[in-house]
Amino acid sequence: MNNEEFTGRYHDGWVSRRFVLPLRNIKKESSLTIEGRRLPYPEKLDLSIYVNGQLIHQASNLGGQFSIRAEIPPLFRGNLEIVASDTFVPKEKGINEDERKLSFLLDEIIVPGLPDLMEPYVNIFSFKPSKKVYFLEEEVWDELSFLLADTYKIPDKEMLEPLKGGEWWGKIQPLPSSSLKGTVYDKFSGQPLEKAEVQIFDRDQNLIMEIPVHHTGDYEFNGLAPGEYMVKGTSKTYGDQEIRVQVAGYGKLIHIPMLPLS
Structure with a gap:
């Protein structure tokens, strides 16, 4: 293409x-x-x-x-x-x-009232539902959710997290705080970085927290209050990368591309 x-x-x-x-x-x-x-x-x-x-x-x-x-x-x-x-x-x-x-x-x-459009919640899990569960077909589900009351909340990633365990029905509810996670990777090769840190700052440039990435290049911040933040990827062999992000009471996925210094 x-x-x-x-x-x-x-x-x-x-x-x-x-x-x-x-x-x-x-x-x-x-x-x-x-x-x-x-x-x-x-x-x-x-x-x-x-x-x-x-x-x-x-x-x-x-x-x-x-x-x-x-x-x-x-x-x-x-x-x-x-x-x-x-x-x-x-x-x-x-x-x-x-x-x-x-x-x-x-x-x-x-769009207020809709899940994060930049990171859709579809295909969260790898399993395929039984053919007997006809109401999960995409077109039928769209028609059903369109008719539901405005107070109905379309599940997002954080709301669906309890599905991974048992007794999940009573746990599905909007979360009062936000999570921010993603992968730190080499911009040219696309490979995740094993040795890097991620810092998060508030809108006044005050450092809130700094964490090392996982060996897979992943990072995650939890319990963030809704608001404006800056996420910064740092590494000794890569240039710093800063990304501003708005979080609003639900999880958000932000990948951080890093440029090698040499």
Whole structure:
């Protein structure tokens, strides 16, 4: 697949000219927030936002860290599409050896009342349900959840955690605090780092905690109050990598790409 056809989000947060995300079960007009960053390239960045092929918002000449807000109409099922006006290739600009066609860094897509759109909860477990459990078929489940009351909470990763043990039914409830976890990895090879630390700071740059990564490159912070944080990956043989993140009462997955120093 060439980069012009790529419609997802790369593991390091970059998107190309088009980004497409499925939407489901939006029962009333809802606000949409898109958080992103434009680095020095491309020289000019305009974004067009579509829902089911209909233009709902345009943002022109975006620069630095930006936030776009729009309104999504009610829908049972559809697609959100973000179309960028231009792309650049880091290798052609002499930045590094990256040959991808990139547009901007996509940090967050938020629709209040829906689970984390950037890290969907689907395919959490590896088992396959019995064929007798017909109501778990995707289309039927979508129709059912669309008809449920607004107070019904679609399970997210943290709410589904009790399913791994027994006697789980009474334990499923929204959690009052947030977790933040992910993998620290070499940006070029994609290999997890065995020797690295991850620090987390509050919005005032105060260090909250520092932990070493697991031998698989994984890290995890638990019990975070909702708010704005900065996660920082550090290593003796890699440059520091900082990522700002907003947590809001549920778990979030943030992978940290690291650039080797030599």
